[in-house]
Amino acid sequence: MVRGPPVADACHGGKGRGERRSRQRRRQGMAAPGRTDDETMDTAYAPRLRGSRMPVGLRAPFSGRTWREFLYLFLSVPMSVLMFTYAITVLALGTGLLVTTLGIPVLAGGLAGSRALGGLERARARALLGLEVAAPEPPRASRPGLMGWVGAVLKSGASWRHVVYSLLHLPWAIFSFVFSLTLWTVGWALLAYPLWRWTFPAYLDQPGALMWGDGHGHGVYLDTPTEIGFTSGFGLLLVLAGPWVIHGLTQVDRVMVHGLLGPSLLATRVSQLESDRGVVVDTAAADLRRIERDLHDGAQARLVALAMDLGLAKEKLAEDPEAAAKMVDEAHGEVKTALRELRDLARGIHPAILTDRGLGPALSALSARCTVPVTVTVDLDRRPAAAIEGIAYFTASELLQNVSKHARATSATLDVWTNADRLMVLVADNGQGGAHTESGTGLAGLAERLDAVDGLLIVDSPSGGPTCITAELPWRG
Incomplete structure (x- = not known):
């Protein structure tokens, strides 16, 4: 084992190894594959103009994303009516014709049409919600010809999921649009109440908006400065809450589009x-x-x-x-x-020392050949699967080679530990930084090889350093 300064601690603000591991786990969650475009509201409503200091909550009603999501809810009504009507028509027509030879082809054609409408829905979600959903797997006919295609369409789960989406989305689309429109309309109307209150005495011969009345000229009106201010403040709350409510409503649409119009998990x-x-x-x-x-x-x-x-x-x-x-x-x-x-x-x-003695001695021997002093810490109570052990070794070897060739570092650390059912390998150095996984780099190839075994490569390398690169592998012991 070659000793050197604790560079990994410097990468994480001088905190201990337990804190470093927790931070890596948080980074793992942030970098988890398969995420859709569901950023937090702070990110979603970030200012477009450099230097804006308006609070996020006040920017939200004017954010482009808010209005795109509202437009999505607005367009969902006619689109869902079209899809619902089409699905009911083809199901009724195909089912009714099942007593003849035309029923099955008509039903298969109707399912194919539902898949086409689902493609329009995915395109609409991509344009307005930023949701990337791949097209489902195409029907695979077991035999050539028309009847083979008909059988493949009818047996395709994706085709029937499109029909289910058409039937379920209409009531949700009507509710979400009406609710969001009512909330925001009432909010803006109450917020602007001081500007249009003059219409009541001018045209309705009453001092303000009627809150309660007995039908005999007696009632409660919003006409005092306190009541007007309270009304406008309540409207402001509704206006500020509108973008968050709209975002929450479109989250349901995201789930439906991703789950019913995309490829199956299998x-x-x-x-x-x-x-x-x-x-x-x-x-x-x-x-x-x-x-x-x-x-x-x-x-x-x-x-x-x-x-x-x-x-x-x-x-x-x-x-x-x-x-x-x-x-x-x-x-x-x-x-x-x-x-x-x-x-x-x-x-x-495949080094013999890795087979005979495991990762600890093998990595110590590997670090001894590095041109930079390396501190090696291996905290494993048992050995992982041989294939994972070999991948971990060669991952550490390639990362240490990068330290020797490109980092211009004076010291480095190599930590190996377990986190639940994952094997973690952390290589850190105090070099110049700037490492990245863009296409064509050695780290990009390493990330692809780790991904092939359900692994993950996390690179934290700001310009000027230090660099912390974490490789995460399944344990499979």
């Missing part, structure tokens, strides 16, 4: 596994090419030269023993070099 998982399998295959192929290149350019070429030198030494053995002995001595040195290259190559494939 299809999403299958697609993710197919993508991960491609990454694994590409990574394995790249590793094989690297090993082949290292063998061809290194040990193999050295062994070929060694064989030629030994052949020449054999020819000179009888006529010039001294020259032959010198050539054999040189060949002996070449053998040592070739053995060292093969040993390094084998260590790059």
Whole structure:
């Protein structure tokens, strides 16, 4: 183990390891994959103009996002009426024709139309709510021809989910639009009450808005300064609450669009596994090419030269023993070099110390070869699965290589611990920072390889440093 200053603590404000782990867990939650565009309201209603100091709550009624969400609720009414009418019509028509040979094709065509309308709904949610929902998996016919397509559409769960969305969304669309319109209209009307109160004495011959009356000219009117101020203040509260209520209503729409108009959880998982399998295959192929290149350019070429030198030494053995002995001595040195290259190559494939003694000793040996002093701390009460252990080792190896080559650091730390059912690897340095996972970088490839095994790479590297990179892997012990 190579000791150095506690750089990881500096990355996190000098706090202890427990605090560092909790912060990493919070960062994990923030970076969790699969999130939709459901930012907090502070972010949603952030000011567009640089330097604005208006509180977030006062900006919300004028935010573009608020009006886009309100427009979404407004357009939901005619769109849901169209989808509901279409779904009821095709279901009734298809069911009624089931006694004939036309019923099944008509029902399948109706389901296909519902999928098309669902595509319009996803586009509307993407444009106005910022919600990215992929199209569901297309129907897969088990046999060619029209009847194969009809059977695939009828057996597709996504097709029936579109119909369910059409039936359920209409009552919700009517409620959400009417509620939000009433809330905001009343709020703005009450807020502006001091501006239009003059209409009551001018045209209705009463001092203000009537709150209660007995029908005989007696009643309670909003006409005193206190009552007018209270009315306007209550309207302001409704206006400020309107964006939050609208955002909450559209959250239900987000859930419905994502759950009923998007791909199923099983299809999403299958697609993710197919993508991960491609990454694994590409990574394995790249590793094989690297090993082949290292063998061809290194040990193999050295062994070929060694064989030629030994052949020449054999020819000179009888006529010039001294020259032959010198050539054999040189060949002996070449053998040592070739053995060292093969040993390094084998260590790059899978180091023996990792198999025999585990992550702690293997990472200590790895850090000893780093050009920067490294403090290694491994807190594991048992060993994870061999595959995860190997990935953790090579992740740490690549991160330490980046520290040596690019960080311009004077010290680094390497921490390994468990967090519930996850294996955490944290590499930190006091270098220049600026590391990122943009496409084309080594960290981008590392992030893809970790994602292939349901892992996660979190990079915290502001310009000027320090850099903290956390790799999270499933335990699978």
